[in-house]
Amino acid sequence: MEEKAGKPISRRKFLFWGAVATTGVLVGCAGSDGKDGRNGKDAVLFSVDWDEETDVVVIGAGGAGLVAAIEAKSKGAGVIVLEKSDNLGGNTAFSGGVVQASGTKYQQQFGISGDTPEKHYQYWLEAGEGVADAELVRTMAYNSAGDLDWLVGMGLTITKIYAIDPIPYIDPELIPARLHVADGLGGGYFSVLKEQAQKSQVDIRIESPVTQLIADADKRVVGVCVGDGEDALYIKARRAVVVAAGGFDCNDELAKAYSPQLYKDLENQLSLACTGNTGDVLKMGLAIGAAPAGFGGTIAYPAMRIGRNEADLPIPGIWVNKYGQRFVNEAAHYGYVARAVFDQEEHIAWAVFDENVRQMGGSVIGGWSDDLAAEIASGKILTADTPEALADAMGVNAGQLALTLQKWNADIADEDADTLYQKAVALQALDTPPYYATSVYFYNVGSVGGLKINSKAQVIGNDGEPIMGLYAAGMAAGGFIGPYYPGSGTAVTATIVFGRLAGRNAAAETAVADGD
Ligand SMILES: Cc1cc2nc3c(=O)[nH]c(=O)nc-3n(C[C@H](O)[C@H](O)[C@H](O)COP(=O)(O)OP(=O)(O)OC[C@H]3O[C@@H](n4cnc5c(N)ncnc54)[C@H](O)[C@@H]3O)c2cc1C
Known part of the structure; x- marks a missing residue:
């Protein structure tokens, strides 16, 4: 393990897993090079002088990011949201604004009866074909109605509810109309989150790409680095970091490794997913020892x-x-x-x-x-x-x-x-x-698979234990979708359910001691 000098008035050394600086002096954040630092052989100890600190750092200002930020803020935490691109919304703002939820009062209002979270759970499990994590899909199904109420409480309006088309081996009883369409589709849906984040005075920063996750010697994630070189900014997260940076929708290299169908769609230039989601934070997570989960499928629909x-x-x-x-x-x-x-x-x-x-x-x-x-x-x-x-x-x-x-x-x-x-x-x-x-071709609308999480949205390491101080939500996380995409609304529901859990649990973490 090599020791590097960081900024001059540093007091504590941090493990910088998986990214080895090639020069003798570390002058800024190094981007993750994707090396596997899980054995510690690529870990570098360096000292950092934090430029800023807050309770919870959220990476990505798309759907999951704003949900997590709003929730963490509502629990009294200080929150900084870091967004790589020059605008907010990610794929969420481009989406159809469809949310899957079961046993909702809106279904009743639209004359749809008989749906329950248990049916929803059974559906996602069966469509997951033994690959989807039962604990995660249960969490999504059972939280979906309450979380939709939470959004409606902020001003979301549901304009329509419909069912997915049949799947040959799945009992139609398990798939009643439960795809709730937001007024204004994805743009309308996201504007509700944006307004709420503004009302809650969440500190959101655009053009702020996170380039490194920083863990301490106990492997607790304690902050992030934003940008690179002389302009690099080190932000300490006293309680936790939430990864909400979307999938690897536009990253050929990761698609080739993890999702052959996405790779083919990228090759055919048939992706509608935004170009900001390149899986960089996924690589950073894997480099500090997070386990991967849920790779293989993709979100695509056939088209001519x-x-x-x-x-x-x-x-x-x-x-x-x-x-x-x-x-x-x-x-x-x-x-x-x-x-x-x-x-x-x-x-x-x-x-x-x-x-x-x-x-x-x-x-x-x-x-x-x-x-x-x-x-x-x-x-x-x-x-x-x-x-x-x-x-x-x-x-x-x-x-x-x-x-x-x-x-x-x-x-x-x-x-x-x-x-x-x-x-x-x-x-x-x-x-x-x-x-x-x-x-017949496909249109691709995003990757599937990411950092392994549990039902608290904690990121799980390769040793099967949660990585302290690290949460993930939305399509940055993986494990809740099987070999094919189980219908519109699954992804957005994952951003809401795991976004809220991540925000709430991150805010409740014990703060890193002062001076650390
Ligand atoms: C056209 C289209 C229609 C869709 N329709 C639906 C639908 O109706 N229902 C549904 O469930 N799903 C739908 N999907 C899929 C769904 O929209 C997405 O999977 C989901 O919204 C992803 O949300 P997210 O919060 O995980 O990521 P995003 O909303 O994509 O947000 C991720 C954010 O993280 C930022 N980011 C990435 N890397 C970094 C970094 N290093 N530092 C800082 N920020 C970073 C990105 O710039 C982005 O703003 C659709 C997708 C598309 C493209």
């Missing part, structure tokens, strides 16, 4: 580049893989379907339809021109007079595509049903030439 712009639009056609076979109920929940598409060989999927669908036009297929001439001319839509010729143009097995269409058309004629995947909407024959095909 030519403008299927409604995630819940019934799809008047069938989807086939590179072998010309159907592989999923195309109208199932988008997260489930997105995974199914990604699981196909080379991630190839085509939507196939006929002239009758084309004649339904742009009113059914959002964003498409009525005659499709422009899309055909640009090559975004392929067309042919027979299924076999269409298959040749698509590069899929011609005999199999013809058989797939025959089976679909026979099902509709004989049973008026999809006997293969039980799709219950858009049951119409696809037998009128010309035939059309277009590629």
Whole structure:
């Protein structure tokens, strides 16, 4: 372990896990280099003179960050929120403003009965396919209604409540309408938080990127470094640091390591997530020994580049893989379907339809021109007079595509049903030439997986114990989502529930002794 000089009037040495300065003198905060300092071999002892101090430092001024800050402030703590970009809101402000909550008074007002936190918990658990942490999803489900009331108390208005589309193996009883839509969508939702933070006089600083978490010799996180070089600022957190810096939505390197589907979406330049979320604080957390959790999936919904712009639009056609076979109920929940598409060989999927669908036009297929001439001319839509010729143009097995269409058309004629995947909407024959095909892509709206937390929102270390003084909330944390995204509102609910828990518990931490 190497000892470095920090600022001149320092009184205490701090462990600087995982980031070794390459020069002899440490002149500012070093960005995390992602090295694994868990064995202590990369740890550096250095001395720091704090420039400022407060009770709770919150990293990130998106949804989870402001929720945590408002909650901590309401418990009497001093709070500083540090935001890397030049504006507030993160992905939360761009979102659809959908919150999942169960057993709410708003469901009753909208005439929806029979939902309970237990059903919600069971749903998230089943959709989590053995990967989602039961303790975390239980915490989310059971806190969701009360936390939504808390937001409504600040001025949030719910304009609509709807249900996710079916998931083949999940009992529909478990997924009643519980997706609460905020007035003004994500922008409206976030403005409620922003106004409340202003009213509560939370100290929020933009253009303040956190570049290092600082832990003391007992491995308690005691502060952060903001910026780099001569302008670096050391802020002491007397009680705790809350990581609310979002996911690694736009970081190719982390996507490649942790989320193949996100990586593919970034490669295809099909991400709608904001560019500020690059997982830097995730790397800092891992470098001080935090355990990773919940990686693998991503938040994505299938789309056709030519403008299927409604995630819940019934799809008047069938989807086939590179072998010309159907592989999923195309109208199932988008997260489930997105995974199914990604699981196909080379991630190839085509939507196939006929002239009758084309004649339904742009009113059914959002964003498409009525005659499709422009899309055909640009090559975004392929067309042919027979299924076999269409298959040749698509590069899929011609005999199999013809058989797939025959089976679909026979099902509709004989049973008026999809006997293969039980799709219950858009049951119409696809037998009128010309035939059309277009590629199915994804839009990505964020990463999944982050720092492992417990139901108090404490960050858990690789030894299974909480890292003292460190909390995480929102998409910076991981473990509450399984291999596919279980529906709009899951992410925002995680920002609210774990944001509140993090803020409350951080404010209640015993303060680091004066002089430390
Ligand atoms: C178009 C779109 C629609 C969506 N719709 C929904 C929806 O309706 N419902 C739903 O549940 N989910 C939705 N999602 C996903 C959801 O919005 C996000 O997952 C969630 O809001 C993330 O909240 P967060 O607080 O964790 O992160 P964010 O709100 O993204 O905030 C993170 C903040 O941390 C800052 N930051 C990052 N690194 C640092 C650093 N080193 N120092 C300081 N600050 C840092 C970022 O700049 C950012 O402001 C949507 C996403 C998109 C893109």
